[in-house]
Amino acid sequence: MGKLLKAGLAAGGTVAAARLLRRAFRSEPRYAxxxxxxxxxxxxxxxxxxxxxxxxxxxxxxxxxxxxxxxxxxxxxxxENFLTFWPMVPEVIANDIDAQNIAQPLRRSLIRAGASFRRxxxxxxxxxxxxxxxxxxxxxxxxxxxxxxxxxNFFGIPGVEEHSLTMKGLSDAMRIRNRMIERFEEATLARGDVPDSRLTFVIIGGGATGVETAAQLHSLVHHALAPDYPNINPHRVRIILIEAADEILQELDPALRRVARAKLVERRIEVLTKTAAQEVTGDRVILNNGDVIRSENVIWTAGGxxxxxxxxxxxxxxxxxxxxxxxxxxxxxxxxxxxxxxxxxxxxxxxxxxxxxxxxxxxxxxxxxxxxxxxxxGAGELEEFEYRPLGQLVELGANFAVNEVMGVKFSGLLAALFWRAVYLTKLKSPQNRLRVVLDWVLHAFYRPATTQIRGLG
Ligand SMILES: Cc1cc2nc3c(=O)[nH]c(=O)nc-3n(C[C@H](O)[C@H](O)[C@H](O)COP(=O)(O)OP(=O)(O)OC[C@H]3O[C@@H](n4cnc5c(N)ncnc54)[C@H](O)[C@@H]3O)c2cc1C
Known part of the structure; x- marks a missing residue:
């Protein structure tokens, strides 16, 4: 009885303290x-x-x-009635973050500020x-x-729009994730007897989004799916990143590009530079050098x-x-x-x-x-806009990033932690911030779920 009373008091105290804290930090809405x-x-x-x-x-x-x-x-x-927090969208692929947690409710935030909103x-x-x-x-x-x-932007390349998945939204990230899970389910059902093209994923575009997508797909396959699908050799899944320029991550310093490329290659992600897609069909990508990659899973990140x-x-x-x-x-x-x-x-x-x-x-x-x-x-001069780039942060999975911040270049685990800290502070909604932290903490201890909510992908 005494224990029960203590537990009840502790729970009640925690709830009261949380309410007080909430009141203290909550700004009053402009209008009731x-x-x-x-x-x-x-x-x-x-x-x-x-x-x-x-x-x-x-x-x-x-x-x-x-x-x-x-x-x-x-x-x-x-x-949409939410603001998509784009920098974290690739993390939805490996389920490091629940999509809902980076869809920040627009209506609530705007109404509290005193604006009106219409979807x-x-x-x-x-x-x-x-x-x-x-x-x-x-x-x-x-x-x-x-x-x-x-x-x-598909640049008019034949077949790209019809046959590839894009990365321009939360639902796209979920589609890509579901596609990979679907391929694992199919391969398991057929006892592995599926053509290699089913298990080959080609990402077109070696900018930040393409690199992050490739890294997240690797993480999904090797950390989340592989233990749940013991009949499939995860190394049968090919992840190929193709980039038309000389190097991936053109926006970064050359030394960081090399580090990023080495990390991808270490994870057996194939990186093809100076290579462009000339045509995409339902089961292949035809390259500008005449080579053909047989793949039924093409992801387009090459242009906006x-x-x-x-x-x-x-x-x-x-x-x-x-x-x-x-x-x-x-x-x-x-x-x-x-x-x-x-x-x-x-x-x-x-x-x-x-x-x-x-x-x-x-x-x-x-x-x-x-x-x-x-x-x-009608008062005062208008202000000229001058862009002040603060840097570039690119995450290659949960524990590696390559960052360039105000001329300082660094990579590795520390860079990944920095990436997370920076973007966390940039999430607008405190509730979303807390939920994302919980996602990260949980996935440090538990493997992300591999459930496939069908209907997407
Ligand atoms: C996967 C991904 C990752 C990215 N990561 C980064 C990053 O790490 N760092 C970075 O600096 N940038 C990043 N970017 C780029 C960044 O997201 C964009 O530059 C930024 O979102 C531009 O802001 P915006 O408000 O112009 O467009 P958006 O944020 O795209 O907003 C446009 C809004 O207009 C709405 N809209 C569109 N059409 C209509 C219509 N007809 N009627 C009503 N509403 C409409 C949309 O729903 C949306 O709400 C990333 C982009 C992608 C795709």
Whole structure:
């Protein structure tokens, strides 16, 4: 009885302490839900199309900057009601992280900040009437922010779009994971009697996403699946990474590229550089040197481009469909329209466009929020955007990374821990942060589950 009472008191105490802590750290929402004025009633309506890194940052910053004002209303319209935390998406393949934990709830965060949110697909913009059509409804704006992101670019290579899996979303990562599990199930059922092409995975594109995908597939096969499928020799699974340039990870220092390549090769991941895919069919990849790789599992990570939807919106676009903006992020020839992130072609000081990264999109978002406010107030100069790259971090599985941070290059386990620490702090939602830490801690002790929820892949 005494023990029961002690346990009860301890549990009660823990819950009370957790509640107190939660109250202490929780910021008050700007409006109680029933007090929030409708977006349409604000004299300055800022409509943000796209709730990714770029759109979310503009919205949060604008809400913060206008916290004590009642004249600026912010609304975000986005296709999904969550923000995908892209840097951790490859980890979903090996199940090191549960996909749900890096889909950060947009609605909750924006509503608390004082913005409005609608989950809808942007269809068209009427620049004369200043309104956007999305989900069959019209939304007025005084300032419009285009932050619609990007999509894969297949460069017109025959068969790629039809026959390959992409890595442009959480569902894509789950599809790739499910495909590998499916192949193991098939091979077990057939007692290993399946053609090699079924167990060959070709990743096209040796940039950060391709390298991380290859490393995660290796981890899925050797750490998660192999013990559960004793009839399959995991070394029968070939993982081949192909890259058209001289080396993988072009964005990194050459020494780090070599370290990364050596690590992949050590894990028996085949790395083919100066090799491009010329055609992809249902069971093979035809290379530019005439060689053929028999594979029924092709993953395309070789290129991105701005969202093709932009073509329908009567905007000034570059050849690659990036919205043309000036250094203040104003869209050319469109009054009170701004663009940023992967969908915009932003001129950098070096004469090149700012690269499409989450890092850049976030920095652009901070500047754009200040510029919109300056435009609303008609006061002060607009700020020029200047990209300040902080570095590149590439994770090759749970305990190895290659990092370049402000000129400092390092790799190995320490780099992997650094990778995790950095990205953890960048996750916006504290709840997601905690869940990701729990995923990592759990998988340090237990093998990730190999369950296959069918319907994807
Ligand atoms: C697998 C992967 C890993 C990556 N890892 C890194 C990394 O480690 N570090 C890094 O700096 N960058 C990384 N990137 C790049 C980074 O994710 C992008 O540069 C960044 O997300 C760009 O932000 P954005 O807001 O412009 O686009 P996104 O984040 O893609 O957001 C675009 C938003 O627009 C919405 N949208 C699109 N079309 C419509 C429509 N018609 N109507 C309504 N809403 C729409 C989408 O749903 C989405 O919410 C990675 C990319 C990928 C694919």
């Amino acid at each position: 839900p029933w007090e929030k004025p409708p977006y349409r009633d604000f004299p300055n309506k800022v409509l943000i199309a796209g709730g990714g890194f770029a759109g979310y940052t503009v919205a949060r910053d604008l809400c913060e900057l206008t916290r004590d004002r009642e004249d600026v209303g912010v609304m975000v319209i986005s296709r 809808a697909e942007v269809e068209s913009v009427d620049f004369d009437r200043r309104c956007v059509r999305a989900g069959g409804q019209e939304f007025p704006y005084d300032h419009l922010v285009l932050a619609l992101g990007g999509q894969p 481009r701005p969202n093709a939807k932009l073509r329908d919106l009567d905007l000034p676009l570059t050849k690659l469909d990036g919205v043309i903006v000036d250094r203040y992020l104003r869209v050319q020839d469109r009054e009170n329209v701004w663009a940023l992130g992967d969908c915009a072609a932003i001129p950098g000081r070096d004469g090149k466009y700012v690269p499409p990264t989450a890092q850049a999109a976030t920095q652009e978002g901070h500047v754009l929020a200040r510029n919109i406010l300056a435009a609303i107030d």
